[in-house]
Amino acid sequence: MHPQNLVAPVLGLLLAPLLVGVINRTKALVAGRRGPPLVQPYRDAWKLFRRGAVYGEVTTALVRLGPVLNLATLIMAMLVVPFPGTGAAISFTGDLVVLVGLFALGRFSTVLAALDTGSSFEGMGASREVYFAALAEPALLIALATLTRVTHATDLAAIYGAIVIDTWSHALPALALVGVSFLVLELVENSRIPVDDPTTHLELTMIHEVMVLDHTGPDLGLIQYGAALKLWVIGTLLIGLAPLHGVDPWVAGVAGLSGMAVLAVVIGMIESAMARYRMTTVPQFIVGAATLSAVAFIVLLV
Amino acid sequence: MPGLLATIHVVGLLTCFALLGTSRIGACIRFLALQGVLFSLVPVITHDDGLTLRVLLLAGANVALKGMIFPAVLLHLRARAGFHREVEPYIGFVASILFGIVALAVSLGLARELHPALSRAPFAMLEAAIFLISIGLFLIVSRRNALIQVIGYLVMENGIFVFGAITVVETPLLVEFGILLDAFVAVFVMGIAIFHISREFGMADADRLNTLRG
Numbered sequence: 001m002h003p004q005n006l007v008a009p010v011l012g013l014l015l016a017p018l019l020v021g022v023i024n025r026t027k028a029l030v031a032g033r034r035g036p037p038l039v040q041p042y043r044d045a046w047k048l049f050r051r052g053a054v055y056g057e058v059t060t061a062l063v064r065l066g067p068v069l070n071l072a073t074l075i076m077a078m079l080v081v082p083f084p085g086t087g088a089a090i091s092f093t094g095d096l097v098v099l100v101g102l103f104a105l106g107r108f109s110t111v112l113a114a115l116d117t118g119s120s121f122e123g124m125g126a127s128r129e130v131y132f133a134a135l136a137e138p139a140l141l142i143a144l145a146t147l148t149r150v151t152h153a154t155d156l157a158a159i160y161g162a163i164v165i166d167t168w169s170h171a172l173p174a175l176a177l178v179g180v181s182f183l184v185l186e187l188v189e190n191s192r193i194p195v196d197d198p199t200t201h202l203e204l205t206m207i208h209e210v211m212v213l214d215h216t217g218p219d220l221g222l223i224q225y226g227a228a229l230k231l232w233v234i235g236t237l238l239i240g241l242a243p244l245h246g247v248d249p250w251v252a253g254v255a256g257l258s259g260m261a262v263l264a265v266v267i268g269m270i271e272s273a274m275a276r277y278r279m280t281t282v283p284q285f286i287v288g289a290a291t292l293s294a295v296a297f298i299v300l301l302v
Numbered sequence: 303m304p305g306l307l308a309t310i311h312v313v314g315l316l317t318c319f320a321l322l323g324t325s326r327i328g329a330c331i332r333f334l335a336l337q338g339v340l341f342s343l344v345p346v347i348t349h350d351d352g353l354t355l356r357v358l359l360l361a362g363a364n365v366a367l368k369g370m371i372f373p374a375v376l377l378h379l380r381a382r383a384g385f386h387r388e389v390e391p392y393i394g395f396v397a398s399i400l401f402g403i404v405a406l407a408v409s410l411g412l413a414r415e416l417h418p419a420l421s422r423a424p425f426a427m428l429e430a431a432i433f434l435i436s437i438g439l440f441l442i443v444s445r446r447n448a449l450i451q452v453i454g455y456l457v458m459e460n461g462i463f464v465f466g467a468i469t470v471v472e473t474p475l476l477v478e479f480g481i482l483l484d485a486f487v488a489v490f491v492m493g494i495a496i497f498h499i500s501r502e503f504g505m506a507d508a509d510r511l512n513t514l515r516g
Contacts, residue, residue, distance in 0.1 A: 172305075173312035284323055287396050291319050294403045298410060299312055302426045 008083035008253075013075070015257075016232040017041035017225065019264045023192075026268025041228060048221030056214060058118045066113025067215060067222035073106035074229040081236050082157045084256030085249040091157040096144040099156065100137060103189070106226070107133055114211035121203045125210030128279075132195070132207065135283055136188045139290035143181045146174055146296045160240040168243055175241060177296035182238040184289035186267070190231045193271040195282050198227075205279070235263050307347050310340050311426040315406065318437045321457065322398040325388050327449055331376045334453050338368025341434075341460050345467040348424055356475055363482055364463070372456060372489055379493050380449060390446040390507070401440060409433040423468040431468070434461030446507050448496045452489065459485050 021038040028035025037043075055063060080095050080102075082088040088095075111130060114122040148154060150171045151162035168175055188195050191208035203210050212223050239259040244252040277285055317337040324330050342364035349357050391398065413429035420428065438458025442451045466478075 173308055177312070284395050284399070287399050288319075288323060291323075291399050291403060292316075295312065295315055295319070295406065298406050299308075299315070299426075301410060302311070302429060 005087045005089045008086045009078045009089055012078050012232050016228040019231050020228050022261060022264035023268045026265050027272050030272035045221045045225055049218050051217035053217035053219050056117055059116050062116040063113045066109045067219045069109035070106040071222050071226045073102040074226050077102045077233045080156055081233055082160045083236055084240060084244040085253030088157040091155050093154050095155045100141055110211055117214040119214060121210050125206055128207045132286055135286040136185060139181055139293050140185055142293035142297055143178045146178050149300050150174055161245050163243055164245050165243045174296040174300050177292045179241050181289045181292040186234045188286055189234055192267055194274045194277050197276050235260055307424060311430055314340050314430055319399060319402050322402045323395050327380055330453055331373050334456055335369050335373040338460060339365050341464050342368060344427060344464055348468055360478055375489060375493055389450050391444055393444040405436045406433055420469050427464055427468045431461045431465035446509055452492045
């Protein structure tokens with residue numbers, strides 16, 4: 001492990017909440033409001049961390065474990081995924097499967113914590129979350145498998161290191177499809193608007209948010225910070241597709257960071273322009289993403 | 303021009319998945335138009351001995367028919383007959399898309415088997431042709447609305463057209479135009495039939511035809 005490869009994860013840990021701030025600001029601007037300041041997510045986190053936590057009488061240690069484990073998996077994921085301009089902090093053969101597994105473990109801990117509260121609403125949210133995740137996970141795996149096939153590498157650092165302009169020119173359709181698939185997954189995995197509304201106030205229509213209703217204080221802060229990290233990690237998967245390998249690391253890093261900012265603005269625009277899908281349409285949307293990955297994979301076999 | 307062919311291949315495959323996953327008939331008709339225009343360009347690209355008048359004429363007639371006339375007829379029919387605007391599948395959209403993925407894999411396998419015998423044909427187009435035919439058949443059997451069944455028939459026709467364009471070296475112009483004319487007449491006859499069905503029953507539900515059994 002090279003020390004300079006730790007720069008990107010540390011930067012991610014610091015800047016991830018800013019991504020949420022940019023999304024909220026974009027949505028506000030499009031709606032004609034001034035919107036919260038960009039650092040609002042940091043202020044919220046600070047506010048929540050200073051508070052005490054309230055736990056229900058029926059809960060066990062699982063409720064306390066959930067947010068911590070979720071955050072730990074996301075920090076691990078951040079170490080595995082390379083950022084433009086640097087390598088991954090940890091890299092080994094097959095780490096892309098570990099990445100998917102880390103997401104699954106984080107989700108599992110959140111779901112367990114939700115079920116542990118004994119609230120029927122949270123059970124409903126957990127059921128939906130797992131249903132949609134079961135559809136989104138193959139999409140992510142097939143997309144990563146497609147990248148493996150394009151670059152003939154089996155760890156994320158090598159895969160993203162091998163994407164150069166030449167790769168794009170000979171595998172344009174496959175890479176473009178994988179890119180769109182990652183964008184859809186960014187919306188699905190982070191409960192953004194066409195799938196789930198992070199700001200909704202109606203428990204019956206919630207997917208992810210309803211699972212964390214009973215978390216308070218520092219726990220809620222950890223969950224919100226974890227959500228920002230997840231946005232960052234999947235965003236990195238998408239931004240990394242840009243052929244920045246071989247460019248000066250500083251230039252690539254700055255390009256990557258501006259790419260993340262642009263991605264946040266794009267997500268804000270999508271959220272402003274689209275309405276939430278009906279709950280029955282959401283699986284179609286996610287299976288659509290899986291289809292894009294599968295078509296990308298099959299096109300490569302031709 | 304392999305890049306152009308690859309683009310047509312991918313976008314063409316995606317229109318098939320869009321047809322499988324869309325519930326609105328209007329959107330389906332537009333996807334069909336896009337698909338028709340895309341695959342009409344195949345003979346122009348794959349032709350070995352340059353652009354002859356014959357190839358251009360065939361592609362032009364195809365674009366005009368599949369890109370403009372068929373969609374216009376179908377959209378007109380949808381407006382006139384006052385259908386439900388939804389496709390009304392027997393098999394749900396998610397299951398349909400999953401079928402599409404399986405069909406794509408199977409067409410890939412079949413194309414692998416066929417390719418040695420038809421080595422002149424571009425492999426991607428061979429696969430696309432088999433895929434289009436299977437998706438067309440699937441749309442016909444899995445949808446209740448008669449209009450989407452016509453769309454399924456036209457998807458199948460696209461597949462057969464691509465198959466012919468890449469495998470048969472020299473077809474007389476007369477035969478190719480004859481096939482186009484057949485498709486044209488078929489769409490008209492089906493259109494008139496659907497119009498009568500929908501006027502009789504107030505809907506274009508193919509299931510209702512069972513009540514005609516004497």
